[in-house]
Amino acid sequence: MFEQFSSGYYLGVLYVQPGEERAALNVEDHEAVNRQLYGDSEGIERLDSPLVMKLDGTHFPVRGAEGVPTGTLTVPESLADDDLPARREVLLARPERAGQLLKYGGWEPADAA
Template sequence: MFEQFSSGYYLGVLYVQPGAAEAALNVEDHEAVNRQLYGDSDGIERLDSPLVMKLDGTHFPVRGEEGVPTGTLTVPESLAGDDLPARREVLLARPERAGQLLKFGGWEPADAA
């Protein structure tokens, strides 16, 4: 689904459509991407961590959600342009970059509180 693009991002093509208030992927796709790209050398990954994607210059967290079709990214209306729904290139932040972006956005793991 995603391939290495740069030192900070992976590149993928997803069907992007307007959705709910938060961006989401199919829950199985979300877990597969987390395992493949965000898992560490011991196979440990946080499946509850949001992925961080970039579309049209905007970074946003992406959660797994039931009911989203596989291969589809739903985005909030505020991120949906007039060209959606459509297949689009989407950047996925590499783990180190995603952690920085989530931290700057105020996200903390549930068990850190």
């Protein structure tokens, strides 16, 4: 679904459509991408950690959600433009970059307290 693009991102093509208040992928797609790209060298990954994607210059966290078709990214209306729904190139932040962006945005794992 995603391939190496740069030192900070993977590149993929997804069907992007307006959706709910938060960006979401099909829950199975989310877990597969999380395992494949965000898993560490020992095979341990946090499936509850959001993926961080970039579309049209905007970064946003992406969660897994039931009811989202496979291969589809739903985005909030605020990120949707007039040409959606459409197949679009989407950047996925590499783990190090994603961690920086999530921390900057105030996200912390539930067990970090």
